């Protein structure tokens with residue numbers, strides 16, 4: 001069945017590929033809107049990047065909203081060292097001409113969930129969870145109306161990428177993550193444990209380049225850009241393509257394997273702030289609250305990605 005989604009995002013080259021995958025998959029996915037949040041780079045850039053991506057895909061009718069410009073309680077931590085100064089460094093792309101919506105992103109999330117039939121809208125956060133947590137706090141009535149939250153964030157076996165203990169999206173706003181993980185909404189989590197198995201090899205990047213399309217070329221150049229950092233950091237053959245895993249899961253859930261377990265967020269300790277403590281081995285009696293993914297069929301994932309990106 002076609003799923004209605006809201007993409008909440010901080011683009012980010014991998015966010016960009018996730019958005020393109022969703023826009024290229026109208027049989028399975030209906031993108032109701034895109035809400036930008038501060039994360040990889042500050043909000044003025046993430047909302048701008050979201051519009052650049054929609055224009056690149058030729059989907060200028062998608063409403064794009066600006067959401068929260070700072071985490072709930074902490075100062076914003078950004079990741080220009082990975083994504084570049086604009087958040088979307090790599091190829092040169094024109095300034096967007098499609099408008100930014102006047103409405104605040106959080107209000108759009110709340111209104112959409114109240115308007116659409118209960119249980120028919122899925123939220124897809126690809127950045128820090130500030131917008132989603134703000135919506136849940138301001139309008140607790142929306143929680144039971146959300147079909148599912150499928151998010152990229154956290155790690156258990158891979159532990160951290162921004163600190164030794166924490167993954168970037170959760171670390172930037174751990175208080176927001178705690179609200180989301182305690183919300184009672186069905187949660188599916190794509191942590192680093194899984195995304196580090198979806199590496200862009202040279203061959204995979206070449207497939208994008210050889211598509212002979214403008215979008216294919218852009219995806220190859222973005223990947224080349226952020227790979228340079230990850231390859232050096234991990235000594236791996238490619239970089240993890242984190243955020244598209246969220247959208248791929250909506251299209252082909254059979255490519256993913258995980259466990260329904262308890263996941264708690266560390267919000268106090270300086271040392272391990274933002275850690276996602278997943279009870280993978282079932283050693284506590286804490287109730288399960290999230291399907292925490294651990295494995296992906298990487299070649300199936302890249303096959304899907306290339307087939308869909310080639311359509312744009």
Ligand code: BDR
Pocket residue numbers: 012013014015040079082126127152161167168169242243
């Ligand atoms: C996450 O952090 C961002 O840099 C990426 O876009 C992804 O959402 C990975 O830790």
Ligand code: CA
Pocket residue numbers: 009010011012014015040126127243
């Ligand atoms: Ca992201």
